[in-house]
Amino acid sequence: MMSRACPQLISLSKKQFAAGFSTCQRMYQKYNEPLSGHEMPRAGGIASMMRLPVQNNTEGLDACFVGVPLDIGTSNRSGTRHGPRQIRCESSLIRKVNIATGACPFDSMQVADVGDVNLNLYNLPKACEDIRKHFLGLVQAGCVPLALGGDHTMTYPILQAIKEKHGPVGLVHIDAHADTNDKMLGESIAHGTPFRRAFEEGCLVGNKVIQIGLRGSNYTLDDYEWGKKQGFRIVEAFECWHKSLSPLMEEVRVMMGDHPVYISFDIDGLDPCFAPGTGTPEIGGLTSIQGLEIVRGCRGLNIVGGDLVEVSPPYDFQGTTALTAANLLFEMLCVLPKVKYGLR
Numbered sequence: 001m002m003s004r005a006c007p008q009l010i011s012l013s014k015k016q017f018a019a020g021f022s023t024c025q026r027m028y029q030k031y032n033e034p035l036s037g038h039e040m041p042r043a044g045g046i047a048s049m050m051r052l053p054v055q056n057n058t059e060g061l062d063a064c065f066v067g068v069p070l071d072i073g074t075s076n077r078s079g080t081r082h083g084p085r086q087i088r089c090e091s092s093l094i095r096k097v098n099i100a101t102g103a104c105p106f107d108s109m110q111v112a113d114v115g116d117v118n119l120n121l122y123n124l125p126k127a128c129e130d131i132r133k134h135f136l137g138l139v140q141a142g143c144v145p146l147a148l149g150g151d152h153t154m155t156y157p158i159l160q161a162i163k164e165k166h167g168p169v170g171l172v173h174i175d176a177h178a179d180t181n182d183k184m185l186g187e188s189i190a191h192g193t194p195f196r197r198a199f200e201e202g203c204l205v206g207n208k209v210i211q212i213g214l215r216g217s218n219y220t221l222d223d224y225e226w227g228k229k230q231g232f233r234i235v236e237a238f239e240c241w242h243k244s245l246s247p248l249m250e251e252v253r254v255m256m257g258d259h260p261v262y263i264s265f266d267i268d269g270l271d272p273c274f275a276p277g278t279g280t281p282e283i284g285g286l287t288s289i290q291g292l293e294i295v296r297g298c299r300g301l302n303i304v305g306g307d308l309v310e311v312s313p314p315y316d317f318q319g320t321t322a323l324t325a326a327n328l329l330f331e332m333l334c335v336l337p338k339v340k341y342g343l344r
Contacts, residue, residue: 029110031106031107031108031109031110031111032052032053032106032110032111032112033052033096033106034050034051034052034094034095034096034106035051035052036095036096037092037095042092042093043092045092047085047088047089047092048065048088048113049065049087049088049091049113049148049326049329050065050091050092050094050096050113050326050330051091051092052065052111052112052113053112053113054112054113054114054115055112055113055114056114056115057114057137058114058137058138058141058143059141060110061110061111061112061114061143062109062110062111062142062143062144062336062338063105063109063110063111063143063144063145063146063333063336063338064111064112064113064114064138064143064144064145064146065111065112065113065114065146065147065148065329066113066114066115066116066117066134066135066138066145066146066147066148067084067085067087067088067115067116067117067147067148067150068084068116068117068119068131068147068148068149068150068154068158068307069081069082069083069084069085069116069117069119069150070119070121070127070131070149070150070151070153070154071150071151071279071312072121072122072124072127072151072153073124073151073152073153073154073189073190073191074151074191074279074280075184075190075191075192075279075280076279076280077278077279077280077312077314077315078279078312079279079312079313079314079315080149080150080151080279080309080310080311080312081121081150082312082313082314083148083149083150083309083310083311083312083313083322083325084116084148084149084150085313086311086313086316086319086322087148087308087311087322087325087326087329088113088148088326089319089322090319090322090323090325090326091326091329091330093323093326094326094327094330097342098330098331098334101296101299101334101341102341102342102343103334103335103339103340103341104339104340104341104342105333105334105336105339107340107342108338108339108340109336109338109339111333114138117130117131117134117135118130118134119131119134124153124187124189124190125189127153128153128154128156128157128189129157131154131157131158131161132157132158132160132161133161134161135147135157135158135161135162136161136164136165138161139161139162139164139165139166139304139305140165144303144304144305144306144336145158145305145306146305146306146307146308146329146332146333147305147306147307147308147309148307148308148311148325148329149307149308149309149310149311150307150309150310151191151279151309151310152175152179152191152192152194152264152266152309152310153189153190153191153193153194154194154307154309155194155195155198155264155307155309156189156193156194156195156197156198158262158305158307159194159198159203159204159262160198160201160203162203162260162262162304162305163201163202163203165304166260166304167260168202168203168204168205169203169204169205169208169259169260169261169262169304170204170205170208170209170255170256170259170260170261170262170301171195171204171208171209171210171261171262171263171264172210172212172252172256172261172262172263172264172294172298172301173195173209173210173211173212173264173266174211174212174213174263174264174265174266174269174286174291174294175211175212175213175214175264175265175266175268175269176213176214176215176216176237176266176268176269176280176281176282176285177192177214177216177266177268177280177282178195178211178214178223178224178227178234179191179192179193179194179195179196179266180193180195180196180199180224180226180227180232181193181196182196182226191310195209195211195227196226199230205259206230206231206232207231207255208255208256208259208261209227209230209231209232209233210232210233210235210252210255211227211232211233211234211235212235212240212245212248212269212286212294213235213236213237213240213269213270213285213286214234214235214236214237215236215237215238215282215284215285216282216283216284224236233255235248237282237284237285237286238284240286240290241284244290244293245286245290245293245294245297246293246297248294248297249293249294249296249297249298250297252297252298252301253297253298253300253301256301256302258302259302260302260303260304261298261301261302261303261304262303262304262305262306263295263298263303263305263306263307263332264306264307264309265291265294265295265306265307265308265309265328265332266278266309266310267308267309267310267311267321267324267325267328268280268281268282268285268310269285269286269291270285270286270287270288270291270324271283271284271285271286271287272285274287274288274291274320274324275288275311275320275321275324275325276315276316276317276320276321277311277312277313277314277315277316277317277320277321277322278310278311278312278315278316278321279310279312279315280310288324291324291328292328292331295328295331295332295335296331296334296335298332298335299334299335300335301335301337302337303332303335303336303337306329306332308325308328308329308332311325
């Protein structure tokens with residue numbers, strides 16, 4: 001049967017045959033696609049991310065969506081444990097092609113929703129260990145995880161897992177808050193500490209970290225100084241007002257080079273008028289257009305993972321925040337290294 005499909009494989013060495021067989025498999029492979037609204041009403045179907053197929057591991061996958069239903073690290077309004085489910089529900093509106101950029105991720109990558117991390121909701125350090133182990137299993141075979149949050153504590157154990165696979169990474173971090181506190185109410189693990197812990201453990205390359213959109217009241221005038229001392233580039237929200245962020249992202253691409261990069265997008269990086277459903281909203285934030293510019297500006301980077309965190313459905317009465325989050329996750333998928341682009 002295989003010789004009829006690929007006659008050139010006849011009389012080849014065993015090693016050549018294996019390589020040729022793998023090539024033929026890729027030629028005839030059918031990639032997963034989101035369930036179309038023309039095939040099933042958007043209100044129907046399983047509520048997976050973009051109504052993609054669901055599988056319980058990353059076998060055969062180039063990228064995956066994974067939920068992290070965590071909110072015991074929050075410091076203000078809780079509810080982010082329900083974020084992954086609501087993001088999935090709102091994602092049913094998203095179609096398979098990014099017509100603005102020409103990205104056709106489902107023409108060149110095998111993608112699926114691999115469900116949620118089963119984590120301990122009564123012990124935050126234990127929950128972090130559950131997340132680390134789960135993500136280590138996802139990335140070991142080369143799959144790129146895109147995580148649906150969940151509070152920002154989750155990025156710390158994810159970066160621990162990413163480090164085991166890729167070593168220290170660069171970071172594109174969009175947020176209202178730096179999340180580099182040393183302690184919160186005496187605890188070293190919380191949603192305001194992940195990037196200090198990650199840096200201390202060698203998960204991040206200091207001069208390849210950029211934090212965009214920081215703003216709001218702080219406890220001291222030097223709250224951003226710790227990050228700057230480590231080499232982090234800080235771009236406060238007021239520096240972004242009334243301008244395109246495409247030029248900034250040109251600088252980011254030079255800054256990162258071909259180094260492995262992780263994207264972490266806290267939805268409160270956007271102004272509350274665009275994303276009200278979050279736990280610690282701050283006025284004067286980025287627009288949704290600027291959010292798109294940042295993620296699209298990551299095209300060409302060696303992206304090894306990403307997350308969208310802090311969506312809190314109890315405060316997202318019209319679903320706008322979750323819908324925005326779902327679109328930003330799709331945009332992250334569209335800038336992964338294996339994505340093919342069609343002609344506009």
